[in-house]
Amino acid sequence: AQKVTQAQTEISVVEKEDVTLDCVYETRDTTYYLFWYKQPPSGELVFLIRRNSFDEQNEISGRYSWNFQKSTSSFNFTITASQVVDSAVYFCALSVLYNQGGKLIFGQGTELSVKP
Amino acid sequence: DGGITQSPKYLFRKEGQNVTLSCEQNLNHDAMYWYRQDPGQGLRLIYYSQIVNDFQKGDIAEGYSVSREKKESFPLTVTSAQKNPTAFYLCASSAHHLNTEAFFGQGTRLTVV
Numbered sequence: 001a002q003k004v005t006q007a008q009t010e011i012s013v014v015e016k017e018d019v020t021l022d023c024v025y026e027t028r029d030t031t032y033y034l035f036w037y038k039q040p041p042s043g044e045l046v047f048l049i050r051r052n053s054f055d056e057q058n059e060i061s062g063r064y065s066w067n068f069q070k071s072t073s074s075f076n077f078t079i080t081a082s083q084v085v086d087s088a089v090y091f092c093a094l095s096v097l098y099n100q101g102g103k104l105i106f107g108q109g110t111e112l113s114v115k116p
Numbered sequence: 117d118g119g120i121t122q123s124p125k126y127l128f129r130k131e132g133q134n135v136t137l138s139c140e141q142n143l144n145h146d147a148m149y150w151y152r153q154d155p156g157q158g159l160r161l162i163y164y165s166q167i168v169n170d171f172q173k174g175d176i177a178e179g180y181s182v183s184r185e186k187k188e189s190f191p192l193t194v195t196s197a198q199k200n201p202t203a204f205y206l207c208a209s210s211a212h213h214l215n216t217e218a219f220f221g222q223g224t225r226l227t228v229v
Contacts, residue, residue: 045220
């Protein structure tokens with residue numbers, strides 16, 4: 001079965017705290033892609049990062065960093081020194097082959113609330 | 117500006133009526149998708165299309181229909197057969213069906229009254 005699990009439904013932190021959003025995935029495919037998206041209150045999903053299954057290098061982009069570990073099937077997302085503008089729902093997603101095409105499988109999302 | 121446009125933003129439907137949600141993209145993307153979002157359930161795939169005049173059912177296609185007559189357009193019809201249509205609907209497109217990021221529209225919130 002192919003599945004993405006985001007165990008944290010809601011997280012609340014105070015501004016400037018670091019926060020890690022967990023993502024665990026399941027797939028038997030050897031080729032797949034992992035994504036993180038941000039959904040602000042406006043509703044539109046915004047792409048943050050893509051990782052393929054053959055690249056386990058961690059990545060840092062400003063205050064954002066991602067830790068991909070195939071051994072534990074995890075793709076965790078850390079925000080350093082969180083800000084109020086980081087408040088949103090964050091989705092982890094897995095892209096796999098499906099009916100000769102591909103589809104994105106989303107986790108349930110983690111709602112992050114950053115308080116001033 | 118390039119992007120995906122969904123309309124309307126809010127839609128109210130009476131029980132027993134069909135309604136069509138619009139999705140247009142000017143990104144020249146081949147693949148387009150429709151997702152449904154319910155609270156606490158993430159996004160679930162309704163239909164997707166990899167190319168014009170072709171589309172495939174997703175995980176929750178029952179009660180929905182689509183067409184892909186033009187590359188830019190992928191309208192979704194919510195039929196009266198959909199038992200619980202009240203939800204937030206998101207349209208997306210991507211350059212490739214597997215390994216490129218999807219770009220999303222701002223969504224349509226459908227309410228059955």
